[in-house]
Amino acid sequence: xxxxxxxxxxxxxxxxxxxxxxxxxxxxxxxxxxxxxxxxxxxxxxxxxxxxxxxxxxxxxxxxxxxxxxxxxxxxxxxxxxxxxxxxxxxxxxxxxxxxxxxxxxxxxxxxxxxxxxxxxxxxxxxxxxxxxxxxxxxxxxxxxxxxxxxxxxxxxxxxxxxxxxxxxxxxxxxxxxxxxxxxxxxxxxxxxxxxxxxxxxxxxxxxxxxxxxxxxxxxxxxxxxxxxxxxxxxxxxxxxx
Numbered sequence: 001x002x003x004x005x006x007x008x009x010x011x012x013x014x015x016x017x018x019x020x021x022x023x024x025x026x027x028x029x030x031x032x033x034x035x036x037x038x039x040x041x042x043x044x045x046x047x048x049x050x051x052x053x054x055x056x057x058x059x060x061x062x063x064x065x066x067x068x069x070x071x072x073x074x075x076x077x078x079x080x081x082x083x084x085x086x087x088x089x090x091x092x093x094x095x096x097x098x099x100x101x102x103x104x105x106x107x108x109x110x111x112x113x114x115x116x117x118x119x120x121x122x123x124x125x126x127x128x129x130x131x132x133x134x135x136x137x138x139x140x141x142x143x144x145x146x147x148x149x150x151x152x153x154x155x156x157x158x159x160x161x162x163x164x165x166x167x168x169x170x171x172x173x174x175x176x177x178x179x180x181x182x183x184x185x186x187x188x189x190x191x192x193x194x195x196x197x198x199x200x201x202x203x204x205x206x207x208x209x210x211x212x213x214x215x216x217x218x219x220x221x222x223x224x225x226x227x228x229x230x231x232x233x234x235x236x237x238x239x240x241x242x
Contacts, residue, residue: 003093010135031059038108040101104142140165144181151180172198
């Protein structure tokens with residue numbers, strides 16, 4: 001699947017590349033109305049070949065199944081389709097879509113099917129802004145249900161402490177606005193914490209374990225330890241050369 005991301009409009013365009021993907025598009029055209037949800041059903045596998053492939057359900061009915069102490073969701077009817085990228089850039093968009101669905105607590109919102117360069121394509125978004133109805137696809141916007149434009153105009157009330165989404169690190173712990181959930185700005189001259197410092201704060205303040213999927217190092221503490229070892233080794237090597 002070729003995936004085109006439009007940050008300004010808050011849209012994704014999915015361009016099918018083979019017969020199976022075209023069959024999915026045709027099924028969506030029959031079963032879905034504008035604004036219907038395409039349910040996110042997790043990553044396909046943790047293997048290197050397909051760890052970024054995502055599973056979705058079209059027009060399926062969720063069912064809760066309990067087995068012993070575990071309850072899981074399965075889907076009846078409809079169609080399952082696997083979203084995978086053709087090119088390296090598409091694979092990057094798959095990761096972005098995964099973050100949007102996971103951190104944004106959403107699936108895909110079907111908008112319509114249009115023709116692009118003679119090919120039928122599917123246009124989707126994440127959510128609509130609760131204030132202006134703008135389509136949104138960033139994890140932070142989908143999670144907070146408020147687009148960045150409305151957040152910029154918000155009369156902030158910074159009284160909500162907890163997990164904050166957004167930025168290069170994706171998440172951090174801190175004080176946010178109770179109206180738009182954006183982080184309280186740093187005081188003038190304040191130092192921006194590094195990504196690993198933010199992740200350590202999440203573990204310490206919120207009790208949430210942070211795991212890096214491309215590790216080792218697999219945790220913030222392991223990363224700090226590895227960086228310390230590298231620094232000490234570098235210093236020792238430099239002293240030997242003097």
